[in-house]
Amino acid sequence: MFRWRRIKSTREVWRKGEKLRRAGKTKAAEELLLKAAASTSPLDKHYAYLKLIQLYQELNNAGDNRQQDLIVTCQKDIALFPDFYEAWLIEYFNNVPTPYFPSFSVLAEIYEREGRLQETIDLCELAIGYNLQETRGEDFPEKLERLYRQRDLQQEK
Numbered sequence: 001m002f003r004w005r006r007i008k009s010t011r012e013v014w015r016k017g018e019k020l021r022r023a024g025k026t027k028a029a030e031e032l033l034l035k036a037a038a039s040t041s042p043l044d045k046h047y048a049y050l051k052l053i054q055l056y057q058e059l060n061n062a063g064d065n066r067q068q069d070l071i072v073t074c075q076k077d078i079a080l081f082p083d084f085y086e087a088w089l090i091e092y093f094n095n096v097p098t099p100y101f102p103s104f105s106v107l108a109e110i111y112e113r114e115g116r117l118q119e120t121i122d123l124c125e126l127a128i129g130y131n132l133q134e135t136r137g138e139d140f141p142e143k144l145e146r147l148y149r150q151r152d153l154q155q156e157k
Contacts, residue, residue, distance in 0.1 A: 010036050010044040018051045021058070029055055037076075042083040043091060046101075049077040053106060071110060077103035078123075081130060101132055108143065117154070121147050 017032035033055065036048035056070035081101065088098060104127040111120040124144040133139050138146070 010039040010041060010048070014044065014048040014051055017048070021051065021055050026055060026059060037073075042080055042087040046077060046080055046084045049073055049080070049103065053077070053103065057106070067110070071107065074103040074107035074110075077101075078107065078126070085130070098132075102136075104132060104140070105137065112147075117147060117151055121151065 013032050014036035017029045017036060020026075020029035020032065030052070033048050033052045037045055037052060039045045039048065052073045053070060056066040056073060059066040060070065081103075084101075085098065088096075104123060108120050108123045108127075111117075111123065121144065124140045124147065127140045128144065137143075
């Protein structure tokens with residue numbers, strides 16, 4: 001008698017990856033989340049990226065340098081935003097507000113820490129162009145004004 005192995009949906013894969021991440025099984029979690037990030041669905045891909053971002057932030061905080069993986073994942077998620085937003089509108093018929101999209105703020109914080117001021121400004125302008133508001137920390141317009149002042153002070157020196 002044959003046993004058919006059940007093929008998991010992408011959502012089941014990234015949810016399982018999240019459970020593994022919370023259990024501290026980071027290698028297995030990363031493998032599943034990368035598999036989920038290969039989805040053709042912009043919604044599933046975004047949520048897999050979110051879980052990868054959390055994983056890479058935790059690994060960085062624990063001393064495992066995964067900064068480059070974090071940057072690349074944020075960049076991929078940001079590039080995905082237009083497709084994600086379109087899929088979100090179709091899925092929820094504009095009845096549910098667009099969820100928090102932390103890739104912009106995470107990457108902006110990294111760029112700012114690294115002294116990449118113009119790239120941080122460009123990223124904040126892009127987020128504002130997409131009508132995004134950061135829900136933790138500074139809102140993008142506030143951050144952008146502070147960055148403009150900082151840039152102006154640097155140019156005066």
